[in-house]
Amino acid sequence: MERYENLHLSKDIFFTLLNELLTKFKSKHNITDYKDTQLYGFGSYDPNKPSLKDDLEKLCKGYINGKYLYNKMREAASGVPSVRISKDYQYIYFLYLNYENVHDFLDKTVIPEEQKNKQLELLSSKKINQNYYYTCYCLCEDFILNKGELIIYNNWKTLEMKFHYKQNNGEKEIYSFMGNVVHSENFVHFNTKFFIENKKIEGAKFIFFVGKSNPSQHNCLIGTYAGFDKYNKAVAGKIILKKAASREDVNREIQSDYFDPIICQKLYKKRIIIENKVEKTSLLFSKKDPYAQLLYEAIGRYTLDFHIEDSVKSLNLEILPNTYKIVSLDTSTFVSNSNITATNNWQVLFIDLLIEGFFPLKKVSIYVKLFNSSLMKNKADNMDAKFNGVDINSNIVSGKVVFNNLVAETVV
16 A cells, blocks of 8 residues: 555544544553643643644654644544644554554444545545665664665655664664655655754755666666764665565565575665774874775786796786886786775785686785885785686686886886
8 A cells, every 4th residue: 555645534534533542652651641742742732741743753763843733633623524634643653553654544443334445435536656666785783784664645746664683682773864865867866855863954865877877677786875873983885776566575675684696685785884083194194004005016017926826827917106006017918906905904005807808817815914015115026826716617816916117117
């Protein structure tokens, strides 16, 4: 069943809903006589005493305007034929009463047939746009894969997103976002809001590539997000949306601890975390930064001799200045996904390469001892290092690699 962007309730049905809300609240807190301000939770109410506003905020873990329901009550009492309830509030009101939506409410509540038929006619007279349901997958806090639920309302106009975090006691904590969808060229953008300490603040931003087609035609979408995590750190990364037939299907997927290995591989290490600090100099960005000079010493052109079993295979490479990108100097080979960094207390230079067209090796990782090496001493002597990798037959190989002409052909 669909949820409505704006739910139009007849006056009679609204008062039936209101009476159920107030009856449950008063029964829960054993309340018989209450002022409206305290009952609904607005104005000079005491936040330390029970209020419907407090109950609803605990349920949704976000901000609730206590006067919203009071104003709707006043509006219905003025004699208007129907009352409009926004998407956010209709959801939390029905959830408080353990109903799925307005249709579930009408089916399970004792309502005169005439009133029920009038309400159904009112619903059918309003344009009902289709909603879409997705399971979200991304690498979340502590680099743990997590799942969330996404509902796209009104043919990709607005959205509701929830992420479920499993606590140590086995229970799940839910973080909710609301937002709108912006279509731009080949992309859709999600701009969300988040409620914290009774304030609406900017939430995460999402971008998904959809091409020229309607986004609802795709069973899976891959995009990026940027926002903040539960530790209040700025984060960014990759996110995958997987389409489901219903909200129930999404909930079943979220309850399962199983993750598709394909999704795991796609999201592995795809997360950026920005520390919450402002440094006076770039040398203090991290503990590694004062040692960046070590990478500068590695810039240059090299012939690498790989000792594989009883043969030696050579590859000519250059570590480019400024970018530290590694490129092949041989016209028949191509290097991609290169990475160079100092590791192990900055005593070892780690080089990682994916090589196309180099017969002996397809993927290789090289470890060079920095200190006491000819590389760091600016000598032209040959230098031994160690490598391991995968050959073109998917066999795992390892051995010695010799760097030649470390300084003689250095490019500065």
